[in-house]
Amino acid sequence: MTAGALTPEEAVAEQERLRPLVSTRTDPDLVVRHVAGLDVAYADDERLVAAVVVLDADSLTTVDSAVVTGRAEFPYVPGLFAFRELPSLLEALERLTVRPDLLVCDGQGLAHPRRFGLACHIGVLTDLPSVGVAKTPMGRFAMPGDARGSAADLVDDGEVVGRALRTREGVKPVFVSVGHRVDLDRACAEVLRLCVTRLPETTRRSDALGRAHLR
DNA sequence: GCGACAG
């Protein structure tokens, strides 16, 4: 037998198996000094580059990074997005020499049809606190105020699954949701302090690093 | 049957 890729049905089953392990609680002693940003860049639908950067949360200085080139073993299917990027991202995380206190993922956490987006998945598998920061919403929301820091509930199927967060005055909000071992308020606070422009520096730098390695 | 649907 070959170690074939999961079928979509098996992937859904895997999400439902792991979902109960997600924690929305923040360790009272959690101090976020090193924050990791995770992102994947694609050369085409096959070749990809997973990039992880670790920043000092106070100075926003890059203190570590890792890059892994790989191949997508799973098609892009909304709701199963994690299965496309997870293997390479986990490998990149293993190559870090600095252990992050928090993971910032490019995508959703609990704001997912089965409440188990990429941020939850990677958080549970690594047992590290994680948050999801998405550029487009997975749910409905009322537009938050114009000031930096304004926020509004992100609601899906009658549940608050995350928050639309204005990270920069007058600019379209981002969508923050809990991944693992952190609460929504703390998640938003951590994301906000990482933002100089609309997107967190963690995602901006991991994105730039990944693209640079496509060549 | 038709639309929705992270990256």
Next chain:
DNA sequence: ATCTTGTCGC
């Protein structure tokens, strides 16, 4: 995700 420069506005 990716294809893509200059340009309008504060």
